[in-house]
Amino acid sequence: MEILTASTGSYPRIGDSPEQQRHRQAYAQRERGEISDDEFERIQDEVTREVIEEQIRAGLDLVTDGQVRWYDPISHFTRKLGGCELDGLLRFFDTNFYFRQPVIKEELEWRGPIAKREFTFAKGVSPKPVKPVVTGPYTLAKLSINRRGGSFQSLVDEFAEVIAQEVKELAGAGAELIQMDEPAILKNPNDFPAFQGAIEKVAAGKGDARLALYTYFGDAAPLYGKLLKLPVDALGFDFTYSPSLPVVVAKLGCEKDLGLGLIDGRNTRLEIEREVLAVLKTILPNVGSERVFINPSCGLGEYLPREIAFKKLQNMVAIVEKVRGLT
Amino acid sequence: MREKLEKLGLNLPLLPITTVGSFPKPPYLIDARRKFATKLLGAEELKKLEDQATREWVALQEKIGLDVLVDGEMYRGDMATYFAQNLGGFKISGPVRSYGNRYYRKPIITGEVKWRGPITVDWWKFAQKLTKRPVKGMITGPYTMMDWSFNEYYPSRRDACLDLAKTLHEEVVALSNAGAKIIQIDEPALSVRPEELSGFVGEAMRMVTRGINAYFIIHCCYGAFEFIYPQMLDLPVDNFDLEMSNSELDLVELFHKYPFTKDMSFGVVDVHSHIVEDVGLVKKRIQQALEILEPEQLWIDPDCGLKTRTREETIGKLQAIVGATKEVRKLLGEG
Ligand SMILES: [Zn+2]
Numbered sequence: 044m045e046i047l048t049a050s051t052g053s054y055p056r057i058g059d060s061p062e063q064q065r066h067r068q069a070y071a072q073r074e075r076g077e078i079s080d081d082e083f084e085r086i087q088d089e090v091t092r093e094v095i096e097e098q099i100r101a102g103l104d105l106v107t108d109g110q111v112r113w114y115d116p117i118s119h120f121t122r123k124l125g126g127c128e129l130d131g132l133l134r135f136f137d138t139n140f141y142f143r144q145p146v147i148k149e150e151l152e153w154r155g156p157i158a159k160r161e162f163t164f165a166k167g168v169s170p171k172p173v174k175p176v177v178t179g180p181y182t183l184a185k186l187s188i189n190r191r192g193g194s195f196q197s198l199v200d201e202f203a204e205v206i207a208q209e210v211k212e213l214a215g216a217g218a219e220l221i222q223m224d225e226p227a228i229l230k231n232p233n234d235f236p237a238f239q240g241a242i243e244k245v246a247a248g249k250g251d252a253r254l255a256l257y258t259y260f261g262d263a264a265p266l267y268g269k270l271l272k273l274p275v276d277a278l279g280f281d282f283t284y285s286p287s288l289p290v291v292v293a294k295l296g297c298e299k300d301l302g303l304g305l306i307d308g309r310n311t312r313l314e315i316e317r318e319v320l321a322v323l324k325t326i327l328p329n330v331g332s333e334r335v336f337i338n339p340s341c342g343l344g345e346y347l348p349r350e351i352a353f354k355k356l357q358n359m360v361a362i363v364e365k366v367r368g369l370t
Numbered sequence: 371m372r373e374k375l376e377k378l379g380l381n382l383p384l385l386p387i388t389t390v391g392s393f394p395k396p397p398y399l400i401d402a403r404r405k406f407a408t409k410l411l412g413a414e415e416l417k418k419l420e421d422q423a424t425r426e427w428v429a430l431q432e433k434i435g436l437d438v439l440v441d442g443e444m445y446r447g448d449m450a451t452y453f454a455q456n457l458g459g460f461k462i463s464g465p466v467r468s469y470g471n472r473y474y475r476k477p478i479i480t481g482e483v484k485w486r487g488p489i490t491v492d493w494w495k496f497a498q499k500l501t502k503r504p505v506k507g508m509i510t511g512p513y514t515m516m517d518w519s520f521n522e523y524y525p526s527r528r529d530a531c532l533d534l535a536k537t538l539h540e541e542v543v544a545l546s547n548a549g550a551k552i553i554q555i556d557e558p559a560l561s562v563r564p565e566e567l568s569g570f571v572g573e574a575m576r577m578v579t580r581g582i583n584a585y586f587i588i589h590c591c592y593g594a595f596e597f598i599y600p601q602m603l604d605l606p607v608d609n610f611d612l613e614m615s616n617s618e619l620d621l622v623e624l625f626h627k628y629p630f631t632k633d634m635s636f637g638v639v640d641v642h643s644h645i646v647e648d649v650g651l652v653k654k655r656i657q658q659a660l661e662i663l664e665p666e667q668l669w670i671d672p673d674c675g676l677k678t679r680t681r682e683e684t685i686g687k688l689q690a691i692v693g694a695t696k697e698v699r700k701l702l703g704e705g
Contacts, residue, residue, distance in 0.1 A: 311520040312521070348463045348464030
């Protein structure tokens, strides 16, 4: 079993120091028409480079581009689709972060790669492997307003086609592991059949890439058994919502790779080593996973100040080094 | 609850008009706050300008014709951070993203939360001295303070919330002792985790309000009320201040199904929109409210605080509310 440290997605794009304000300033300048879109894109490239460097400096084995270019995980994938417009702000699950809600007006139309350029850029500048992240079809459908009529199921299926295209493009661009986020399923277990169909559709197009299904912001324990049967290569979980999840994982085991979200991505409190080790002791001897990723419970970009995000990752890496010493 | 209001000596017209709390800061105050933050201006000078802005807003509220006034929160930045800065046990974080290019500094609970003395009481007194109409006392509630803070100290969300409730109770006592008869508890986070409403929010709210002879309003917004209604009616408050316009009045359906048993401050203008509603639209919204509420249960206000609107938009929206409410009062045979 290989134990690796990984990012779960976003990373804070600004911090307290004057250099770390660049993204915010450029964003405002572009809004005022003082800089061009190209210039803003160049600054986003720079900030992407910077947050990759920071994740590596913290000691991560697997990084992301920090999702520096994303307005939010929902509108990022719907903005460029045909048949869809963006509405007002809505709270993102139970967080203090807000996303622009998509309104579906017609049949969805994928008009070209959304995540590919970001990934290619990040891969080109990162000395460590980069994991692209996409939002899953079920979550996209669940957080949209359907104004065109028709069933929810058909909307999920259309989003599945869109995300399958994205995954195919990412795999073609050389992504070895692609993370797909489906937080919405945890609070809506009755939708599992529609969800499952969508995951199967996306998984069919992954080619040589490995697909990791991540959930967060809810208790995954009740769905764990069902998630194990999905045709994905890895499963990622948020352990901050579920006191029983470690025992459930230990009991049912796991032959897929695992992403263990043991680092609370939404609280500044640093994890205590022995508490994390205790959970790992429950889980690791009982799973057959080839690779286990230790990662934050969710992306850090919208939930933590930058300097804390960095400290959290450093602390996580230090704990994992202890675990490697034990096994 | 008209009876309770009368017992408190409050003689309000039918369909009392109020606001949720914040008003836009005048340019001179925004400028002064910026200078204060970079130490180009002293605390005393800043306070003078905050006083001036508060005076202006109190006078404007009277002139426009509101019945229950607020101090306008000229002295606050963020509603949670302001209280965190004035309570013991908190630190303030670096910038955290809220949406788009918006960032805020989030409170961090690093120790036992403590009341170090009155926070809002002097402001309440200052505003109340300027007018004969009642001014609401305003606090950010324990659940929202907990939900909007990082918690490094308490073992659970429940523990943090209950200790905050105990602490904020002291502020409520101080407001009440100073003479505040209407006290608003802002709880925009109320519907974030519906399971916690039945779990400990009620207990927290009882701790805040216990033994206080005042008319309590709870303000909630961005709500997913379908998950917490009708259970939320059990909270020990007299009036629920709800955002109704922004949600295109979806909630009216819900209240048809389960009758609303308390008073309601019904938000009739959208605070996120630049467009100033006309009297006709506001009147229609009030009449929709009257389909589910008795006139005696109904207060009229904007959806939420108006601090993100311009002064002109704010005045326009408030004038529309007053105009529409007066017309409806006439239809009800009052005023
Ligand atoms: Zn509000």
